[in-house]
Amino acid sequence: MSGRRKSRTRWVDIIICIFAAIGVVSTIAVSVRGIRALLDVKKVVTEAPQITEELLTVNEYSRPGKSLDEVHGIVVHYTANPGTSAENNRSYFEGLKDSHDTYASSHYIIDIDGEIIQCIPLTEQAYASNDRNYDTIAIECCHPDETGVFSKDTYDELVHLTAWLLGQYDLEIDDVIRHYDVSGKPCPKYFVDHPEKWEEFKSDVEKYIDTHGEKVRKHD
Ligand SMILES: [Zn+2]
Numbered sequence: 075m076s077g078r079r080k081s082r083t084r085w086v087d088i089i090i091c092i093f094a095a096i097g098v099v100s101t102i103a104v105s106v107r108g109i110r111a112l113l114d115v116k117k118v119v120t121e122a123p124q125i126t127e128e129l130l131t132v133n134e135y136s137r138p139g140k141s142l143d144e145v146h147g148i149v150v151h152y153t154a155n156p157g158t159s160a161e162n163n164r165s166y167f168e169g170l171k172d173s174h175d176t177y178a179s180s181h182y183i184i185d186i187d188g189e190i191i192q193c194i195p196l197t198e199q200a201y202a203s204n205d206r207n208y209d210t211i212a213i214e215c216c217h218p219d220e221t222g223v224f225s226k227d228t229y230d231e232l233v234h235l236t237a238w239l240l241g242q243y244d245l246e247i248d249d250v251i252r253h254y255d256v257s258g259k260p261c262p263k264y265f266v267d268h269p270e271k272w273e274e275f276k277s278d279v280e281k282y283i284d285t286h287g288e289k290v291r292k293h294d
Pocket residue numbers: 150151152202253259261262
């Protein structure tokens with residue numbers, strides 16, 4: 075074999091190697107992008123539960139009309155008033171404009187039969203969660219007795235509502251907190267008395283999202 079031929083073969087080899095290297099590098103790049111895209115996907119519950127909107131009259135005791143600019147959490151409460159309905163509790167909040175008894179309200183109240191009443195628009199603050207009113211959505215839950223345990227209907231709607239809100243505000247499961255976690259108040263009582271049931275609730279919300287959620291790109 076002549077020297078010229080040898081050197082031509084070497085050049086061909088080098089060119090083949092360069093193309094092969096480009097191929098390997100671009101394959102890796104595509105795979106990394108693919109893996110990243112997979113990691114960026116999360117599930118979101120797009121279907122809201124059925125909600126009856128009965129907004130309170132704007133007043134300084136229960137619907138101050140202050141804007142809720144950013145939502146960083148969802149706070150779960152119980153009414154601490156066994157056997158009362160969502161409608162009863164909504165009427166109590168509405169009545170504060172005349173009674174001036176206290177400052178209290180909630181974005182949502184879930185009845186023992188599962189009906190969800192919305193009292194405050196999501197663009198406004200509720201008076202529910204002390205120094206987290208400015209950046210959280212409040213959910214009050216009715217309960218049949220002194221233990222504060224929720225009925226199955228209340229629980230199921232709370233799971234759905236929470237799952238939907240997490241998607242609406244691009245929040246994570248640990249952004250769901252008890253009133254107790256804000257102020258130390260024993261609310262919602264059953265989930266304060268039974269912390270393992272609180273963890274179970276959060277895992278039920280995650281399961282709901284996994285089962286009923288649609289895949290979306292993170293932060294889209
Ligand atoms: Zn509370």
